[in-house]
Amino acid sequence: MDNDLMTIREMCEAFDVTPRTLRFYEAKELISPLREGQKRLYTRSDRGRLKLILRGKRFGFALEEMRQLLNLYDRGGANEEQLERTIVAARERLAQMERQRDELNEAIDELRSQLENGAEMLAAFRPAAE
Amino acid sequence: MDNDLMTIREMCEAFDVTPRTLRFYEAKELISPLREGQKRLYTRSDRGRLKLILRGKRFGFALEEMRQLLNLYDRGGANEEQLERTIVAARERLAQMERQRDELNEAIDELRSQLENGAEMLAAFRPAAE
């Protein structure tokens, strides 16, 4: 059940992803499960990585960004410097997200005021206008 | 200069877009400039449409959505019903944008708290951690 090794199907149910997704992540070198013959077997480490990947996606990290972050930890364990780099990356992403939210808020305000003005959005069509 | 008719180059400078963009919009039936021989000539109506398209993009409308909205006005002018439909579409988009902003805010909060906890984001890697 919750053995150390899980099949692809168990992984899919546990994380709510498709087999294609897991194979895709593997092709992109984000995960590298064991093999029993031709079949994939996912370890606890794989599950940890997948968890991080999915969390990263919620934060808007691209898979390639996640791969780079994850790889920092393959090269000899998590030392201070690597942790630091991860934190820096996270902070940058946070700033990006905040900028994105601010822009979105501006657009929202603008659109809302257009609507309040009775959709003057369409003024350009009325030959009478301006 | 600011004649009723403008060349593609003048349009590009006026609206800060590339020729490719204008031809692309034309291929997608968002604009339909006149022709003088083989050359395109943009009318005041074209400028009005382009202005709306670009504004729509800022609001996150897809080009296809904008095309549909614009076409409402080609079919016999802007009557009450058409205006109504446009307003409905705009309201829906506004709601979408607000949802999107809310989700973004949640992600921001989550990421920020991760950072405040000293990047426990990486806990999954430490064999020591649960």
Next chain:
DNA sequence: GTCGTGACTTACGTTAACGTCAAGCTTTCT
């Protein structure tokens, strides 16, 4: 032994909004 099931690999398809050549026609400068 063969049937069904699940896993596997390979590879093309999808979506949006253009970018980037390539090659030809016209007008314009010299």
Next chain:
DNA sequence: AGAAAGCTTGACGTTAACGTAAGTCACGAC
């Protein structure tokens, strides 16, 4: 006339993250 400029029409390329289909393999059940 010849060349440079600017416009035109194809038509393929790009990016991300998978979806989807086609064909193969292996294994337990019968």
